[in-house]
Amino acid sequence: MHIARTLFFALTLLFFACKTEKKEQTDPEEQAALPNIVIIYADDLGYGELGAYGATELKTPNLDHLANNGMRFTNGYATSATCTPSRYALLTGSYPWRNKSAKILPGTAPLIIDTAQTTLPKVLKQQGYTTGIVGKWHLGLGSGHVDWNQAISPGPNEVGFDHSYIMAATQDRVPTVYIENGKVDNLDPNDPIQIDYQKNFPGEPTGKDNPELLKMKWHHGHDNSIVNGISRIGFMKGGEAAKWVDEDMADTFLAEAKRFVKEKKDQPFFLYYALQQPHVPRTPHPRFVGSSGMGPRGDVIVEADWCVGEFIKTLEEEGLLENTLIVFSSDNGPVVNDGYYDDSVEKLGNHKPAGPLRGGKYSLFEAGTRVPFITYWKGKITPGTSDAMVSQVDLLASLAALVNSDATTQDSQDLLDVLLGKSTNGRNELIIEASTRTAFRKGDWAMIPPYDGPAIIKTVNIEIGNDPEYQLYNLKEDLGQQNNLAKSHPEKLAEMKAAYTKIRGIAEE
Ligand code: NG6
Ligand code: CA
Numbered sequence: 001m002h003i004a005r006t007l008f009f010a011l012t013l014l015f016f017a018c019k020t021e022k023k024e025q026t027d028p029e030e031q032a033a034l035p036n037i038v039i040i041y042a043d044d045l046g047y048g049e050l051g052a053y054g055a056t057e058l059k060t061p062n063l064d065h066l067a068n069n070g071m072r073f074t075n076g077y078a079t080s081a082t083c084t085p086s087r088y089a090l091l092t093g094s095y096p097w098r099n100k101s102a103k104i105l106p107g108t109a110p111l112i113i114d115t116a117q118t119t120l121p122k123v124l125k126q127q128g129y130t131t132g133i134v135g136k137w138h139l140g141l142g143s144g145h146v147d148w149n150q151a152i153s154p155g156p157n158e159v160g161f162d163h164s165y166i167m168a169a170t171q172d173r174v175p176t177v178y179i180e181n182g183k184v185d186n187l188d189p190n191d192p193i194q195i196d197y198q199k200n201f202p203g204e205p206t207g208k209d210n211p212e213l214l215k216m217k218w219h220h221g222h223d224n225s226i227v228n229g230i231s232r233i234g235f236m237k238g239g240e241a242a243k244w245v246d247e248d249m250a251d252t253f254l255a256e257a258k259r260f261v262k263e264k265k266d267q268p269f270f271l272y273y274a275l276q277q278p279h280v281p282r283t284p285h286p287r288f289v290g291s292s293g294m295g296p297r298g299d300v301i302v303e304a305d306w307c308v309g310e311f312i313k314t315l316e317e318e319g320l321l322e323n324t325l326i327v328f329s330s331d332n333g334p335v336v337n338d339g340y341y342d343d344s345v346e347k348l349g350n351h352k353p354a355g356p357l358r359g360g361k362y363s364l365f366e367a368g369t370r371v372p373f374i375t376y377w378k379g380k381i382t383p384g385t386s387d388a389m390v391s392q393v394d395l396l397a398s399l400a401a402l403v404n405s406d407a408t409t410q411d412s413q414d415l416l417d418v419l420l421g422k423s424t425n426g427r428n429e430l431i432i433e434a435s436t437r438t439a440f441r442k443g444d445w446a447m448i449p450p451y452d453g454p455a456i457i458k459t460v461n462i463e464i465g466n467d468p469e470y471q472l473y474n475l476k477e478d479l480g481q482q483n484n485l486a487k488s489h490p491e492k493l494a495e496m497k498a499a500y501t502k503i504r505g506i507a508e509e
Pocket of ligand 2 (some may be wrong): 043044082083279331332
């Protein structure tokens with residue numbers, strides 16, 4: 001009896017405690033004060049690609065508008081020089097090198113975010129936000145073998161997103177279908193999807209064996225299944241009705257992003273709008289073909305810029321622009337030839353995708369991870385340029401602070417005031433990653449530890465930072481990383497090594 005009464009008392013207390021907590025989180029007045037948050041994330045867009053970042057040959061008026069009327073960061077970083085690890089850090093606030101699975105994933109890879117892990121959408125959801133992702137995922141799906149014909153789980157909806165409309169991996173990897181809330185969109189059950197990354201399905205054409213079927217030829221890799229005249233990475237059979245039309249992808253994602261905003265506008269929302277451009281295969285809608293004079297790579301950047309403009313217009317029409325913080329960035333640096341013959345090299349002209357930086361995608365040099373990084377909030381952010389160092393890994397703690405949550409992680413720093421242009425006190429130091437190698441940025445200095453392997457990936461023509469010796473650069477005097485000061489500045493090198501080792505948790509050599 002006594003136990004029963006105590007239990008009843010305890011349960012009653014718990015009930016009221018939960019109720020009070022819930023009430024606090026969903027107080028309509030507090031909620032009304034919370035701004036919407038949109039992260040627009042490009043795929044492989046380099047530091048020098050936008051007018052606002054010095055591009056003269058490409059026209060990007062909509063992104064320039066955001067940059068020129070918001071904060072334009074000159075030291076804004078993706079955590080990694082490739083996609084999956086950067087996206088992992090963006091959503092989890094955790095450095096990707098802490099997770100061994102955070103490397104470029106095939107379309108069949110299992111989800112690499114633990115469903116118990118803190119994530120940005122979860123943090124925002126806890127504060128009453130409706131959360132959505134539209135666009136590229138590339139963080140794995142399921143927990144082992146995925147049956148694409150059934151509900152696919154866990155995925156974005158299990159790590160904090162209320163709504164998801166995604167491509168599983170990349171535009172150049174199978175499955176080439178959209179997935180809405182764990183279900184392949186437009187799938188005909190009589191034509192089930194089969195995916196294999198090891199071997200082809202008997203009788204199915206491939207880029208390697210059937211070049212006559214291709215409208216865009218592969219240069220390296222990308223010689224497996226053919227979808228819409230483009231051969232991809234991985235083999236796929238079935239799912240004809242569900243296959244995307246590459247040229248419509250930008251419009252499809254834009255329509256979904258707009259739909260999300262229109263449907264969710266009555267409560268604070270978070271939208272992660274992950275554009276597919278200018279990743280390969282570059283397939284501009286016919287409206288944009290020839291728009292840049294630079295071939296498909298330039299054309300899809302113009303297309304992406306247009307999408308951003310249209311999206312902003314929707315926010316404006318819905319009366320949401322003054323109450324929405326927009327963050328724009330890219331998952332890694334630029335690559336011109338990433339595996340298809342698409343005229344990008346031939347028609348590049350004077351355009352410099354990396355701007356003044358050395359390297360590109362896959363590189364430990366600056367162009368691998370230093371990317372356009374813009375925050376825009378009409379009426380709230382005073383336009384300006386900030387040289388403060390900020391990383392995408394900081395968005396979790398910073399946006400948590402914005403919504404009155406104290407959520408944080410080991411690696412994410414609360415740089416909200418920096419992002420809003422109220423402070424120039426950015427990060428002191430940062431680890432950057434490229435294909436499991438890491439390097440270090442502290443103050444004006446960048447250090448790359450010695451790594452074996454080729455200095456250049458020849459197929460993509462990018463210097464990736466490998467060198468048998470330590471490299472040390474003073475970025476203030478030498479942004480293009482031409483003068484290795486490791487030998488002439490032994491004290492600085494020692495200081496950098498010590499600080500790097502402390503965070504990276506590996507023994508100094
Ligand atoms: C590489 C692909 C490249 C691209 C990249 C992922 C080859 C030879 N290259 O392995 O084309 O798909 O993976 O890009 O297959 S990312 O932006 O998603 O990281
Ligand atoms: Ca990428």
